[in-house]
Amino acid sequence: GNPWGYGKQDGPSVWHKNYPVAEGDRQSPIDIDPHQASHDPSLGPIVLNYDKCTSIKIANNGHSVVVEFEDSDDRSVIQGGPLGNPYRLKQFHFHWGGKDCHGSEHTVAGNSYASELHLVHWNAVKYKTFEEAATAPDGLAVLGIFLETGDDHRWLHTITDVLYTVKFKGSVTDFKGFNPKCLLPSSLHYWTYLGSLTTPPLHESVTWIVVKDPIIVSEKQLSKFRTLVFTGEEEDQRTRMENNFRPPQPLKGRKLISRRV
Numbered sequence: 367g368n369p370w371g372y373g374k375q376d377g378p379s380v381w382h383k384n385y386p387v388a389e390g391d392r393q394s395p396i397d398i399d400p401h402q403a404s405h406d407p408s409l410g411p412i413v414l415n416y417d418k419c420t421s422i423k424i425a426n427n428g429h430s431v432v433v434e435f436e437d438s439d440d441r442s443v444i445q446g447g448p449l450g451n452p453y454r455l456k457q458f459h460f461h462w463g464g465k466d467c468h469g470s471e472h473t474v475a476g477n478s479y480a481s482e483l484h485l486v487h488w489n490a491v492k493y494k495t496f497e498e499a500a501t502a503p504d505g506l507a508v509l510g511i512f513l514e515t516g517d518d519h520r521w522l523h524t525i526t527d528v529l530y531t532v533k534f535k536g537s538v539t540d541f542k543g544f545n546p547k548c549l550l551p552s553s554l555h556y557w558t559y560l561g562s563l564t565t566p567p568l569h570e571s572v573t574w575i576v577v578k579d580p581i582i583v584s585e586k587q588l589s590k591f592r593t594l595v596f597t598g599e600e601e602d603q604r605t606r607m608e609n610n611f612r613p614p615q616p617l618k619g620r621k622l623i624s625r626r627v
């Protein structure tokens with residue numbers, strides 16, 4: 367079975383037993399209090415160079431649905447903002463709830479969104495491999511985008527229409543030609559802080575960049591994520607994939623910085 371999950375026995379409240387860093391000083395997600403954020407005028411805009419990005423496959427890893435990218439060169443990078451150099455896009459995935467009232471990992475003034483999209487990037491300037499970067503304090507940069515329910519999202523269909531092909535843990539499907547730029551809101555006003563992976567191994571290696579404006583997706587599109595299961599096809603247990611989010615963690619004195627566009 368899974369070494370960790372989101373259930374009673376293996377969920378976020380017991381992760382610290384196998385991953386003691388869960389109680390560390392820079393854990394994620396956090397509750398974002400917009401009034402606590404300091405404005406840093408020297409903080410520039412986030413720049414996404416995704417025009418040459420190459421998506422490869424979509425997979426169910428038993429925790430979420432993940433779209434993987436070719437990351438053997440600098441064809442798709444994020445830079446600017448708090449980042450000292452370009453970080454390569456490796457994958458994106460989602461977290462969502464069983465109902466629309468919760469599902470995001472970061473919260474804003476205590477409020478949850480229905481889902482949260484994470485675009486995971488790594489510092490290939492300083493580190494030779496993703497795995498090495500994933501354990502370094504400046505190794506990863508994750509762009510977080512909130513999803514709120516409302517009208518249909520015109521591009522999310524490209525993903526929700528193929529979710530039935532990755533229903534079970536371990537399933538993978540070719541997924542080429544998808545550019546995640548179509549999943550971003552128009553304004554990239556963001557908050558940034560130093561944190562961690564929100565899943566085991568919970569490495570404290572992430573510069574978080576959380577975009578303020580949500581994208582709007584329909585309840586019907588979101589419900590398709592809940593047709594995935596945490597379990598493998600060979601298992602007799604079918605556990606619906608939902609509520610795959612970690613609750614907010616203590617800020618422990620960290621500075622939250624905000625950048626208005």
Ligand SMILES: CN[C@@H]1CN(c2cccc(OC)c2)S(=O)(=O)c2sc(S(N)(=O)=O)cc21
Pocket residue numbers: 427429457484486497500501508562563564565566567569
């Ligand atoms: C299962 N969860 C993912 C684990 N990953 C991973 C894969 C391979 C090695 C490794 O550490 C050495 C980590 S990851 O870095 O791609 C990320 S980022 C992330 S989130 N929610 O904080 O954005 C979750 C995961």
Ligand SMILES: [Zn+2]
Pocket residue numbers: 459460461484564
């Ligand atoms: Zn995530």
